[in-house]
Amino acid sequence: GEDVEQSLFLSVREGDSSVINCTYTDSSSTYLYWYKQEPGAGLQLLTYIFSNMDMKQDQRLTVLLNKKDKHLSLRIADTQTGDSAIYFCAESIGGGYQKVTFGTGTKLQVIP
């Protein structure tokens, strides 16, 4: 079955790096995603990684995937106050249709 877990809360100082971690259980996932949710808004895709990759860099964002340990992380370099939000890890399981399961979410608080 699918279960995606994250730590609930992370607090960092502006300018520092943030690392948000996620563990998942379904080894057949095809894509893993990071979505961002700002207060009162829906989720928005931040970045993603295909399951046959182990790293992806996109400007200030670095995604690391360890398939052996089923561990995904998101590193945000030079964290800004505008990065304060809830970050959700999600996995996509292919097959006849695409099923996307979300984690519990990590609330990132950036202190000025």
Next chain:
Amino acid sequence: EAGVAQSPRYKIIEKRQSVAFWCNPISGHATLYWYQQILGQGPKLLIQFQNNGVVDDSQLPKDRFSAERLKGVDSTLKIQPAKLEDSAVYLCASSLGHGTSSSPGELFFGEGSRLTVL
């Protein structure tokens, strides 16, 4: 490009009453999802449509929740009768469907419908 539209944004009802939420997905998106997000938790999939048909409703409480997708476009989610534990944000999302090596199967979300059951 217009995004996913949902209404109403907010709804307050008493327990045992009924409520309906509406979603208009992005034009051309074959897959439509309804997620329930309880405060402090991640979104939980209630039902997933591929065009007109239901492909996953394993977590939908079918004794009180129902959903339909009209002509493979708009969708409504109904709760009857509502319980206190149904208080949540109901998120609608749509996608093109399968992810491929060049397209990650991104889900596009609406702003959600916040339900409070008293």
